[in-house]
Amino acid sequence: MADNAPKRPGDAVDLNEEASPREKKMRASINDVVADLRCPITLQLPFDPVTAQDGKIYERGAILEWFRNKDGEATSPSTGKVIGTELLPAVQVRNTIESLIKSGAIEGEVAEAWQKKLKQETRVKELRAKADGGDGDAMYRLGVGYEFGRNGLAKDGAQARAWYERGTAARNARSMARMGERQVLGVDGPKNIALGIMNVTDAAHLGSDYGAFLLGKWMFYGRHGLPKDPARARFWLKKVVDGPFSLGRGPGDAARMLRELDSAGD
Known part of the structure; x- marks a missing residue:
């Protein structure tokens, strides 16, 4: 046959x-x-x-x-x-x-790998065009691409920070959280703790899950000039645990800190 x-x-x-x-x-x-x-x-x-x-x-x-x-x-x-x-x-x-x-x-595989890169290049071009038009979410996604090496972009901390800074200027909450963290820690650029905490706080109030996580963690431990504040730490950490967020280990870490607050009776 x-x-x-x-x-x-x-x-x-x-x-x-x-x-x-x-x-x-x-x-x-x-x-x-x-x-x-x-x-x-x-x-x-x-x-x-x-x-x-x-x-x-x-x-x-x-x-x-x-x-x-x-x-x-x-x-x-x-x-x-x-x-x-x-x-x-x-x-x-x-x-x-x-x-x-x-x-x-x-x-075959060699062609498929090349075509995947072509799609990634097209995606990045689209994001750049949107970012140039003032789209804060596109700025954030470009920052993530450079931070973690996604969409075919090579890891570049300076470029990631630059895009997060642009997103912050556009009042994009997720960009503000990432930029604020870099300012607080002095990652890939100058350290400015006061401005960084302000950006993270604004990001959390605008609905950023990562901003809420950072604020909750810093107030739980009393870091970066913030006092230990169990009540405020609980407020922000609960937003992370109760929200529809995807933060990698973030929700798990937030839940652990909340359990410790509960066991301490705060």
Whole structure:
């Protein structure tokens, strides 16, 4: 009985017996191209390709991290020889990869990974456009992207703080909580405890779950110049526990502090 099952996307690049000699030759050529285009560090098709001084194509972020982590002179990941750190954008390589993927010449996991990055790039562009139009939530999401390395963005604390600062100026509650925490702790920029507490407080009053959590915690322990205040700590911590929030460990930590307040009889 003939096998009428549909072929998987990756089957198109296999040199199977059903392919004609011409098709096999074409597929072999495409596989050679894919092998040549893969970044030697990530082993993936580069989304932001650059040409290094060794003449090889790399993912920009990967080669920059390679250089940062090297002690002494920079070396080539491919040859091990000392090279300069100047990188040239490989625009034609990017265009070639995109064209081959869109045409279906390159398929399977390597293409899916590249297309995922393309969607992330599109998402970031949309967020930037909204942020430039004054959308505070978009500013917050860009800050989160840089803080945690999401949507294809590389982790960058300074960029995260800059976007949270813009969101704070736009009176976005979630941005205000993140920015206030950074000001209180002096993370990725100047410390300003008074202004930071003011921003966190405003964020909590505007409905930020993280702002409520920070205020409750700081008043529970008496930190950053705030007195230990069981009543106010309980007020803010209950908002975290009782609210429809998603804070990672936040609700659990808030619940623990509330139990301690209960056991102390406060």
